[in-house]
Amino acid sequence: MTALCADLYEIRMAASYLRRGMNAPATFSLFARKLPRARGFLVAAGLADCLSFLERLRFDADELAYLGDVVGLPDGDLAALGELRFEGEVLAVPEGRVVFAGEPFIEVTAPIAQAQLAETALLNFVTFESSVATKAARCRLAAPGAELVDFAARRTHGLEAARAVARASAIAGFTGTSYVAAAREFGLRPVGTMAHSYVEAFPCERDAFLAFARDFPEAAVLLVDTYDTLHGVRTAIELASEVRGPLGVRLDSGDLAGLSKQTRELLDEAGLTGARIMASGGLDEHRLAEITAAGAPIDAFGIGTRMGVSADAPSLDSAYKLVEYEGRPVMKLSPEKLTAPGAKQVYRGGTGEADLLALREEPPPDGREALLRPAMTGGVRVAGDGVASARAWCEHDLGWLPERARLLVDPSPGEVAWTPELRRLTDGLQRSLAVKHGPEPAEQP
Amino acid sequence: MTALCADLYEIRMAASYLRRGMNAPATFSLFARKLPRARGFLVAAGLADCLSFLERLRFDADELAYLGDVVGLPDGDLAALGELRFEGEVLAVPEGRVVFAGEPFIEVTAPIAQAQLAETALLNFVTFESSVATKAARCRLAAPGAELVDFAARRTHGLEAARAVARASAIAGFTGTSYVAAAREFGLRPVGTMAHSYVEAFPCERDAFLAFARDFPEAAVLLVDTYDTLHGVRTAIELASEVRGPLGVRLDSGDLAGLSKQTRELLDEAGLTGARIMASGGLDEHRLAEITAAGAPIDAFGIGTRMGVSADAPSLDSAYKLVEYEGRPVMKLSPEKLTAPGAKQVYRGGTGEADLLALREEPPPDGREALLRPAMTGGVRVAGDGVASARAWCEHDLGWLPERARLLVDPSPGEVAWTPELRRLTDGLQRSLAVKHGPEPAEQP
Structure with a gap:
């Protein structure tokens, strides 16, 4: 795993950001837009591989030479990319925990080039490993x-x-x-x-x-x-x-x-x-x-x-979306792909209670547990939970899961409610972006 | 990739063979039992990774220590496994070529422990890469x-x-x-x-x-x-x-x-x-x-x-089956999993003509092309065809493919006929095995 384990557009965008001095913190949120039809829940997995990837995020000299020779990046870009390391923060749901559509598995906050370069690897690990952990949990x-x-x-x-x-x-x-x-x-x-x-x-x-x-x-x-x-x-x-x-x-x-x-x-x-x-x-x-x-x-x-291979659902409709840049919440309006802006937290109550998707800055509600926890701080891993801990979480959460979400056939996924604050921010931003960039406001999610 | 990239049973069986001096050549045939419903053909891929794996097939000292400590293999087994290298022959359909159900992608002939240890890796590479190459070819x-x-x-x-x-x-x-x-x-x-x-x-x-x-x-x-x-x-x-x-x-x-x-x-x-x-x-x-x-x-x-992920067919019903040991053809009779005995060759004619599955020892029929070609001899790679050659084969064979097999919906797979010699051997062996090992003869394939 190297920083070259990325889609080309990430490298081009990172080079462009670095060239323009766009080093402000960006928050990216990694979540499933919706669950596969035959799934009432997902079991989070892949975080360990994500953290290993971020720890090693760098280009070696041969890779930089390739980016110069074949992709055509000029020396200035190569020098800037050569110095790049991941120095950001990661909040994540611990592996083994149950999550639902729209709930972040991971939120990454870092200078935008750093966070952007991890898109492919993080999406890949979480999508694949969560798909399989979920299928195995259903077994x-x-x-x-x-x-x-x-x-x-x-x-x-x-x-x-x-x-x-x-x-x-x-x-x-x-x-x-x-x-x-x-x-x-x-x-x-x-x-x-x-x-x-x-x-x-x-x-x-x-x-x-x-x-x-x-x-x-x-x-x-x-x-x-x-x-x-x-x-x-x-x-x-x-x-x-x-x-x-x-x-x-x-x-x-x-x-x-x-x-x-x-x-x-x-x-x-x-x-x-x-x-x-x-x-x-x-x-x-x-x-x-x-x-x-x-x-x-x-x-x-x-x-x-x-x-x-998680045969009936070999992938998830997962996304790694920019939700905030330089303190400014952002979102896209593409049909069926609207994303909720802002850094988030997920709060969970008892069995049968809907999870609460909130802006991270909101005060935590009473009597609920926050699912997203620090996993990396300043580029250093602070949660190194292994298989045993993840297995314990999975057993715990499968026990918590409402019966209707556990069904093997036609399950009803656990519910996720938005806080009024998140709803307000989303609606307001959507309106202003639609006024600025499009002929008609997009549909509500 | 090391020899530890195997299922445990392969290592146990290899140890047992080595302990018993069972070093006679075995031929294993790697094929798809049937095609996924939405496939009229398969594009062979994965051979390059298989050959790399076979070239490096060995256990290092740490791995042997693990097999001793955790799996409990005695020192004699570890010494024998430690010396093991792949020294056999591989015949294979070149990557990029079209194949159908029952036609070997690869046949491996080697002392049985060597050939057995490659089962998981070879099945994995061919199944996965052919699934994806096929899906991409349909696109x-x-x-x-x-x-x-x-x-x-x-x-x-x-x-x-x-x-x-x-x-x-x-x-x-x-x-x-x-x-x-x-x-x-x-x-x-x-x-x-x-x-x-x-x-x-x-x-x-x-x-x-x-x-x-x-x-x-x-x-x-x-x-x-x-x-x-x-x-x-x-x-x-x-x-x-x-x-x-x-x-x-x-x-x-x-x-x-x-x-x-x-x-x-x-x-x-x-x-x-x-x-x-x-x-x-x-x-x-x-x-x-x-x-x-x-x-x-x-x-x-x-x-x-x-x-x-080859979403609608993320795997194949593939098998790596012993077809000959010590010159003796073998087969299994398990319901729906009957395998044809003997080392084989596949012969192809013009568009619309059924392929011919033959025993390798049979004289080649006139005017047809043999699909299986030497890929390794004495453990040394003799075909190192890269992507360009595979791409040319794929383009050639997609052009050859009958229209009904190219259909995106409800395709009819290309046909594979057996030579009378192969049919005779299969029927005779099936009868004698059923007499010896079971109450009733199994169904014909």
């Missing part, structure tokens, strides 16, 4: 009794994404990941069984099971569906007396609810009441809810692709 | 006359994904990217205009336009929709005489087709017939087709989120 809600682990690495959007997905799903309460690089980096529990290829590499299924159970007696979860699931389960049972450790089986295809019941019966009949059943294969919150509703005796689920 | 087909550029970096799944999206869209014929880090790495054209924040940071739109046009006379594409699009266009026209370079405008909201016609009219009336119109905002192949069908005079489109 968590769908199968409250079972253990969930991340199996997504093979189909995330690159291996860096696999890393972020392991972390985001851990925030949502997943208890392990198959992706070893991420398990190591974040101190998560690495989880894995065996592949069909292992079974096929041996002359028969029985030989494969026995080899694996002998090699990994502490982790002998046998994949039973390579040829025929119940045949595989019976083979596993026959071997149980020959292996030392606890036996488990994984189902990866077919009618998982039905097969798990037959498997449980076979295991119990054989006295293997402690043998665990794991299931995987195309799972998401909806499949989990069906399987759970069917009373399937499945102890753990491997959740892969559909969580790892 | 290309939807707007044949316009210039398309990649604006996706802000909402891809991480910044590494932004890099891969810039490259994949270039393969599909996009002519530039907003993401500077990728432009630099791959020698693509960096593209950018200005943001709404720039307009808002100045006292009024006119001041902002004038400042930007003076600072970047060679690239003065003015964003006109911050307050009111046509008001913005008129402001841009008023300034035209005061700026040196060619003027352009960008529309980013509202009815892009309608606004572009009004904008073109205003520009032409003012004598600015050379001023280009760019459009962006929530575009994908369907919106592009609508806008094109409406006869919108738009010269260039910035294509962002929906292409960068």
Whole structure:
């Protein structure tokens, strides 16, 4: 990650600001304009990557040379960009907390060139990681009794994404990941069984099971569906007396609810009441809810692709918008993209109470909690909350969340009310901008 | 990227193979089981990242220590894994070529532990990058006359994904990217205009336009929709005489087709017939087709989120399956996941002719082209085709593609026939495995 991890327009605008001595503080607000249709809430994630990016925001000599040679920036611009570091303030909702449309995840206040250069990276991290943490939290809600682990690495959007997905799903309460690089980096529990290829590499299924159970007696979860699931389960049972450790089986295809019941019966009949059943294969919150509703005796689920790409909502309608420059509140009027001006704070009350979106300068209302907290001051990180803290926030906020927002199908998002002060500022500014710049006032949001 | 960028089961299986002296060559085939519903073809991408991964496949000392301490692998396993390098053969369809369901993108032949360890990384790169290249190619087909550029970096799944999206869209014929880090790495054209924040940071739109046009006379594409699009266009026209370079405008909201016609009219009336119109905002192949069908005079489109996450098909039903071990063809019988055994080749004829999926050992049929080509031999890369070559393949194959597979809505995928030899081998092996391992023969594919 370098400052070149930006869209070209940010670099051009930053150069223009620096050239013109426009160094006044700007506040940018990062929020989702609206929630995806199938989401009643979002779980905030991505802040850790944002702070790392801001800490390292600088151009090295090679990058400056590129900007000179290819983009055509003159030496004066390159010198100014070369000195640029992020020295601003960041307020942020802690990772793991629930947020709704219009509520800032992050507000950045810094000399405008610094804050502008972070647009792409900050939007990217928050949009992606919050999308996945939210999808994972919905899986968590769908199968409250079972253990969930991340199996997504093979189909995330690159291996860096696999890393972020392991972390985001851990925030949502997943208890392990198959992706070893991420398990190591974040101190998560690495989880894995065996592949069909292992079974096929041996002359028969029985030989494969026995080899694996002998090699990994502490982790002998046998994949039973390579040829025929119940045949595989019976083979596993026959071997149980020959292996030392606890036996488990994984189902990866077919009618998982039905097969798990037959498997449980076979295991119990054989006295293997402690043998665990794991299931995987195309799972998401909806499949989990069906399987759970069917009373399937499945102890753990491997959740892969559909969580790892947030398949039904792979992005958010997120924005990183200038809301104040040089102490002057600003906004845009573009149709359906009107933004509320001014630096903000979000206040939260009890379950069922609407959140309150306020101007930051307003006195805090009684009995409510402020969601945005200092994360960086003078360019230095002041909140370094890790996965454990984010996971605790997520558990707390999922408990707080109104039932209608937790629904897997047709959820009603939590409500966000504006303070009268924010409404007044917005309406007034909108009117004056429309008079100045357009033929007709734009619609109210 | 290290060998730890793997799912845990791959490392366990590799350790087990090495412990047992199972070093015979294995062939794994990487293919899509079926196409997403809204796809009539796939554009192969991701091979370059796969080859880089295989070239660097090794565990360093810290990683081995982790596998000992946390995963519990004994010293013998760690020593064997520590010596492991990829020394195998890779056959692959060149990036940019069109492939269909069941056709291997890649076949890897190597001692089984080496080939097994690459499963997650290879699946990940091919699935993700081909998904995006395909989506970008559909955008290309939807707007044949316009210039398309990649604006996706802000909402891809991480910044590494932004890099891969810039490259994949270039393969599909996009002519530039907003993401500077990728432009630099791959020698693509960096593209950018200005943001709404720039307009808002100045006292009024006119001041902002004038400042930007003076600072970047060679690239003065003015964003006109911050307050009111046509008001913005008129402001841009008023300034035209005061700026040196060619003027352009960008529309980013509202009815892009309608606004572009009004904008073109205003520009032409003012004598600015050379001023280009760019459009962006929530575009994908369907919106592009609508806008094109409406006869919108738009010269260039910035294509962002929906292409960068392949929004309607963010993953593929891809698989990396063992098809041969120690010269013995293998397959699985899992419902809907039956795999065809044996190392393969794909042969292609003229437009409208079905591709032919054959065993690699079969003599090549007359008058057809083999799609799989050597990419690595003895662990050394022998095909290092870059973006330019991939782009040429993509253009060639999109030209070859039957009309019904190019359809944006309800396409019919290209057909893939099996040779009698492949059918015979599959049927025979399926029968014998079902007799040995299951109560009933599985369904035919």
